[in-house]
Amino acid sequence: MGEFTHPLAKYFRDGIKYTTCPGCGNGIAAQSVLWGIEAMGGNIDEYAFVSGIGCSGWIPSPAFSADLLHVTHGRSLPVATGLKIALPHQKVVVFQGDGDLSAIGGNHFIHACRRNVDLTVVCINNGIYGMTGGQAAPTTPLNFKTSTTPLGNVERGFDLSALAMASGATFVARWTTWHAAQITNSFKKAVNHQGFAFLEIVSQCPVQYGKAAGMRNDPVAMLNNYKENSVPISAAAKLSEEEKRGKIIIGELFYDPSVPEFTAELARLKKEGQRGL
Secondary structure, three states: OOOOOOOOHHHEOOOOOOOOOOOOOHHHHHHHHHHHHHHOOOOHHHEEEEEOOOHHHHOOOOOEOOEEEEOOOOOHHHHHHHHHHHOOOOEEEEEEEHHHHHHHOHHHHHHHHHHOOOOEEEEEEOOOEOOOOOEOOOOOOOOOOOOOOOOOOOOOOOOHHHHHHHHOOOEEEEEEOOOHHHHHHHHHHHHHOOOOEEEEEEOOOOOHHHHHOOOOOOHHHHHHHHHHHEEEHHHHOOOOHHHHOOOEEEEEEEEOOOOOOHHHHHHHHHHHHHHHO
């Protein structure tokens, strides 16, 4: 038998090796997205990737064999917005972690949603700051013990998909790393949607979150937990708030193709201005 070559290897730069922890969900997220690109024709040159600081920032950068921008903490979305304005034909995909997106990058996030910029944001939500020591993040659950909340977290965590919808995102989906095929399908829809698309992936961090949750270095237990505690949006509609507590509501949560897209509106105004001169 010859040497096996992974079917997605063609999308990676030669010699690049990931440095993620064993059991991290980043590999599932990366492959789910790349399988989506493969299903849509496999031309990665149509895409430009932007990522920020944190574990998830290393998913595309420097591994993907594509145009990449790896930017400062929390600033992925303004950079991606500028890129989309400059190259409106390009499919711009942003990878951010929950801390990068909703803490230092929070204002950029809500305004990118509000503007309805044609970006696809893939948010890897592991509920903690995994790369820097396991500190509490804006998504860390209430009462959860972390390195910065040893007695328990007194702050309620953000529901990122709800925040995206409230801020004006026009395509919103949430899955977990247990739902790899569903991530791929939603990514394809997100990329083809003309507007701000937010794809939240609830992902395991076996080292930091797993330690605090009693599942240290046990990604299988974390994945099984996602399987058991995920509830489709259609079923969640029939549950009380008490019944939904502690559950992960999954599915394609919101879609509105009728809202004008930001860069298209800029192009329209430019043409109208030129006609008026």
